[in-house]
Amino acid sequence: MARVKNINREAMQTGKIAGNLGLTLLLLILVLPFLGVSYLLNAELDTETRFLDRQKADFEYVDSVRTLLEETQHKRTLLQVSTLLVLAVSIAIYFIFLRHQAALSESRQKIQAIVENAADSIVTINEQGVILSFNPAAEKIFGYSADEVMGQNVSCLMPEADSHRHDSYLHRYMESGQGHIIGVGAREVEARHSDGHLLSMDLAISEMQQADGRRLFVGILRDISRRKQADADLRASEERFTLITRGTQDGIWDWDLTTGQIYFSPRWKTMLGYDEADIEDNFLALQALIHPDDLGAALDSWIACMEGETDAFAIEYRLRNKQDEYRWIQCRGLVQLDDEGHPVRMAGSHTDITQRRQAYADLQQMAVDLEAKAEALERSNQELDQFAYIASHDLKAPLRAIANLSQWVEEDLEEVMTDDTREQMALLRSRVQRMEGLINGVLQYSRVGRIDMEIEEVDTGKLLVEILDGLASPSGFRIDIAPDMPILSTARVPLSQVFANLLSNAIKYHDRPESARVSVSVRPVNGATYEFAVADDGPGIAPEYHDKVFQIFQTLNARDKVESTGVGLTVVKKIVEELGGEITLDSAEGHGSTFRFTVPNNRDEGQVTSDEEPG
Incomplete structure (x- = not known):
């Protein structure tokens, strides 16, 4: 920028000196001829005056000589006045010229201020394409200082694809006067920043003719990169808006x-x-x-x-x-x-939302229907419970009577009964007990889901200790409970039934009860669920029977060998599912069995473990 100012200042000073010299030369050209003529006329008038004075002394005074003397004096007066007028006009012209020079200098300063403070880039080049001026806006836009680019070809500001064509284009214009950019108004072009990235520009070029016939070209460039980006963003936004509205x-x-x-x-x-x-x-x-x-x-x-x-x-x-x-x-x-x-x-x-409103209306009607069905189901369940109670009472009463009668018959005929008869009477009573067990199992299964499901804090460690105290395990049969049993927020009674049933089965079906070992452990599945495992080292269950054991009335051992109703695991599975969990069996024949089941925990706090020591 300093270099631009110095060049302009030097140009203005040179122009001012040249103007003063021209004005002085003009005044000399105008005044000197008048001064020469005035000098010659004055000399001639002086000669004539002296001649007339001599004639006046030698001859008599006449009127014609007086007239001639007066005309000569008049001519001298006119000459002096003309000289003074010429001097006055010359001085006036000189002062007018000075005012013109001052106005011209002020105009040049204004133009220079406009160029230096313009927001647009202004670049001047000569006929060879060499940069002669580079204003501050150009420095800011292109990233070059004026000293870096002045004296270089303007192609240094162009993209690689355009820079090699510029000189030939300028040469054709100089020869033909026809161009596609010069003098045709603003046109969008690309320019190159000092760091190499491309800029979008509006470019307008005008031509100036100097006094010596040389031509200069002034280019005004406006950075429209942000406007272009804004236009692109606007188009993308409009396309996105259209796509969203169509998609929704x-x-x-x-x-x-x-x-x-x-x-x-x-x-x-x-x-x-x-x-x-x-x-x-x-x-x-x-x-x-x-x-x-x-x-x-x-x-x-x-x-x-x-x-x-x-x-x-x-x-x-x-x-x-x-x-x-x-x-x-x-x-x-x-x-x-x-x-x-x-x-x-x-x-x-x-x-x-017509369909949604209709669906909502349908849901409301369904809710009304479901409420009516729930009420009907509740009545049906109540009737079922009543029927189950009556049926169990009516069925159990004859069974008890049969058992009692068999006992009385055996007592009355004790002296005449053979061993075979006694064995048959015992078998009769065992079948009665089995039938009563089946009736109890069916009742228990039918009541799952309708038993007490009230959620409460359950210390599973203490719960297992209570269950073990109520189990009749053989001597040598060992049951280990892990020390980190959690405190859950769940239904206590159903969970107790699950543990009791699994532990009872482990005792009942173990092939070596005198040295058996059963373990109860737990692990957190996530923050809201725990997985319990009841593992034994008994005879195990073959994989093909893993599903069968959870079906009602299904047993793997003959009932004459191990008395069973085949309802226990079915009830366990149903209870676990009612609690919101699931149960699986991991077992192989000869390698023991592990029953794993999950229980959701409704506690908001983290895991809480039991401090009960297993007995």
């Missing part, structure tokens, strides 16, 4: 409150079956489509939003479609305020 299948509306005009998107109209020209873009057209029963609430929502009670709203109303049917619409919108807080615009979307 929502209609868009935009209400200009200052003019009353409303823009309804094509989707807004087609979702009601209307063509583009069927609906006018104003509020009256919208108002005419709203169901009369819904219009009041809609107006209240819009007015509340306009008056600043809220900046957004969501309402539902019915709109009449082209088939003269009403569709339920959810209208959502926002209000835009001006600087003074007055509403100037509202915009939002329309979503057709």
Whole structure:
């Protein structure tokens, strides 16, 4: 920039000196001839005056000599006046020239200030394309200082693809006077920054003719990179907006409150079956489509939003479609305020919720139906419980009678009964007990889900100790409980039934009860669920029977060998599922069995473990 200022200052000083020299030369050219003529005429007049004076002394005084003397004196006076006028005019011209020079200098300074403070880049080149001036805006835009580029070819500011064509283009223009850029107004081009990245520019070039016939070219460049990026961002935003509105299948509306005009998107109209020209873009057209029963609430929502009670709203109303049917619409919108807080615009979307409203109505009807069915089911369950109680009482009573009668018969005939008869009587009573066990198992299974499921804090360590105290395990049969049993928020009674049933089975079906070992352990699955494991070292279960053991009335051993109803694991599975968990079996024949089941924990806190020491 300093170099630009120095060059301009030197140019202005040189012009000023040249102007002063020219003015002085002009004054000399104008004044010297008059001074020469004046000098010669004065000399001639002096000669004539002296001659007349001599004649006056030698001859008598006559009128003609007096007249001639007067004319000569008049000529001298005229000559002096003319000389003074010429001098005055020359001085006036000189001062006019000085004022012109001052105005010219001021104009040049203004132009220089404009160039140096212009927001646009201004670059001057000569006929060879060499940069002669480079204003501060150009330095800022291109990243070069004036000293770096002045004296270089202007192609250094161009992209590689354009730089090698510039000199040939300028040469053709100098020869033909025809160009595609010079003198044709602004044109969009690309320029190169000092770091190599490309800039989008508007370029206008004008030509100047110097006094010596040389030509200069002034280029004005405006960086439009941000505008181009803004245009690209706007196009991308519009494309994204169009894609979103098409993808969501929502209609868009935009209400200009200052003019009353409303823009309804094509989707807004087609979702009601209307063509583009069927609906006018104003509020009256919208108002005419709203169901009369819904219009009041809609107006209240819009007015509340306009008056600043809220900046957004969501309402539902019915709109009449082209088939003269009403569709339920959810209208959502926002209000835009001006600087003074007055509403100037509202915009939002329309979503057709007719199917959702219908589905909601169907769900409400289903809820009513389900409530009626639940009441009927509750009555049915009550009747079932009553039936189960009556059935169990009516079935158990004859069984007890048979058992008692068999016992009385055996006592009455004790002296005459053979061993075979006694064995048959014992078998009869065992079948009665089995039948009673089956009845109890069926009742227990039917009541799962209707037993006490109240959620409470359950210390599983203490619960297992209580269960072990109630089990009749053989001497040498060992049951180990892990020391980190958690405290759960769950149903106590069902969980107790699961543990008791699994531990009873481990004792009942073990092939070496005198040296058996069973372990109960736990691990957290996640923050809300625990997995318990009951593992034994008994005979194991072959994989093909893993599903069968959970089916009702299914046993793997003959009932004459091990008395069983085949209901226990079925009840366990149902209880675990009622608690929200699941149960699995990991076993192989000859390698023991491990039953794993999960129990959700409803505690909000972290894991809490029992401090009960297993006995």
